[in-house]
Amino acid sequence: MNPNYFSDLNVQQKDAVMHTEGPLLILAGAGTGKTRVLTSRLAHIIDQKKAFPSNILAVTFTNKAAKEMQVRIGNIIGSAIEGMNWLGTFHSIGAKLLRMHAEEVDLKSDFTILDTDDQLKVIKEVIKSINIDEKRFPPRYFLSQIENWKNKGLPPEKVAKNELDMIGHEKSIDVYDKYQNRLSRLNSADFGDLLLLPLELLQKNESLLNKYQRIFSYILVDEYQDTNSVQYLLLKLLSQRSLNIACVGDDDQSIYGWRGADVNNILNFERDFRGAKIIRLEKNYRSTKNILGAARSLISNNKDRLGKELSSYKEDDGDKVKINSVWSADDEARLVSDEIDKIISKKENLNNTAVLVRASFQMREFEDRFIINSIPYRVVGGPRFYERQEIRDVIAYLQLVANPNHDLKFERIINTPRRGLGDTTLRKINDAARRDDISLYDISKKIVHTDELGGTARVKLKSFISMIDSWREKVNKIDHITLTELILEDSGYIAMWENEKTPNSESRIENIKELIGQLSEFQSLSEFLDHVSLVMDVENDENSSKVSLMTLHSAKGLEFDYVFIPGMEEGVFPNQRSLDEKGNSGLEEERRLAHVGITRAKKYLFLSHAQNRRVYGNWTQSIPSRFLSEIAPEFIEQEMIYSDYTQGYPSFSHTNYNQKNNNSQTALERLQAIGYLDNLEYDDLSFSQEINVKPNQRVFHTKFGYGTVIDCDNDRIEVEFKTGKKIVLASYLELVNND
DNA sequence: TCATTACTCCTTTTT
């Protein structure tokens, strides 16, 4: 027996594939071939006829990972993959279970899944109804309380009244309780419910539990270090009978503590699942020795670890890790762009290049710069397609047609486009609905026959309602694409954007067209709406060569030849709030995040920190991240500051790191001291430089990007930019090295 | 009813 899925596996990997019976924990470090082991293992179980594909529960952390696994298993087992009904994220599997048994938890099977915006709206309503001061207790505060409880598997009645570990606790419980009531009245579930309600279902209903324990004869969990308590409880329940649960994870990559992930799940695996076997995968096939060394030295600063040392499979030391000090965040983006230009000139595919940031606000500088330098890029997990205003509007229409009692969507579109049904009318409808305790849609049907509303409002409301009814009638008669087009026509929504003359109204219409295009990938309206709620992202085209720009969190599980991690500054990374709120454990999580980032790189790693950065629009100084000094010096190579004003002045260095951080002298003062600056204000910096240009000189212009000087006429300079020839003032140009 | 403006408080990370 030597099926092809065994070939090229090392001893530990084979072990993990073969060990099919009983609990198993695979501790898989970054780049150790985890996905291969997972897919091979699944293929092995199916191939050996230990279980049908439909009897395997395989949980991944992201939809992307689920999809990738599906493709890879499909390559091994062929069409049998179609039987794998239970491969997906915890949330999508939870939703599936919930739809099948919704009645048992006071929902209907066509319930809608709420997004954060909707959640906040509901909470605001609740807060208002029990007279809580929104200023003292912002809705977000309650939302995070509720999410915490849900992550722990606690419904309102289980939240112990004596758990007084936070201010406003009683209020929170009250809000939680009323919030849940409201959700079930809206026939809706939020993300937390997709896990919590299935758990309740299984805890309450023993025969159902037995059924699913039988169905799932093998359970496989990816990214186990990121599971929270509900997820743990679900797994525990479901695996009790077969005991065939295999979890893959890496405690050094646990980065979702803020979302309720509990590292103890992985740390206590042996205790929780008796007789568990543990296999370590420590051979890293991804990175060069220098990169791996940097990662290892950094993460060794963490205390709470299971203990695992990655060793390099690659013979190659590779380039040293580059650490760069720059003057400002703008310079940082410029430097990264220049480096990427070098990668482009090597004719590399840019899909192998990524810029990873700690927080999404850092992306702006890079996007601006990439546009100026015409570097093609994609933002991964950035401003989501489905979160755009026009897309949400269209979806609101569709959701309302699917579920007319969805008050939140009703409110969203009742006056979009303008129908003369403004705040006043809406308030009246709301009051009446509350009085009769029915939905906005239902009350509207009633009050168009009374005189509660003024004459015009009544007529307008009536036509709005009959429009919805006419769409609802057609749901089962025409296909969902035609229906959507009809809705957009009838409602005047498309016309609204067509009539608007703002620069982005055209792209909004494009987006709507794209949405309609996507509809064809689904069988029905409800299938599409489910997809939208669960998979907030839209796939990127992977065919074109583009730099990826994303957060470190969304980079988990990916790998790139070239990786840039800017913003290595105290406060940014490690993130200040994380330190303030969680102290040392917060710091360790940040360090793990840095470790994740570093181990994404296969052969080239670039780290940088800026000395000055705008925070809330004000220039603020920052000091290099402690993480830089925690990387052992033998793996790194330091570069000088990249700026015309501060050339040759190294900011970060191992030897004087501590001294520097205790030094009260600011970056600005240091520069003044060495004569680079003469009491200049920061804002003057960009135009303070006299320049002297000659033809062929490479120059840079903030608006047009890089170019080459063609001709000079005093201070009027003719420059060839990427976008064409322009005559610009010398004072707007900066010199660039000609190389 | 809707558009404009002044003013507040921000920002971590995602299913």
Place this chain on the structure above:
DNA sequence: GGAGTAATGA
């Protein structure tokens, strides 16, 4: 520097 909101005016 920006999004969301409350207050003001047309």
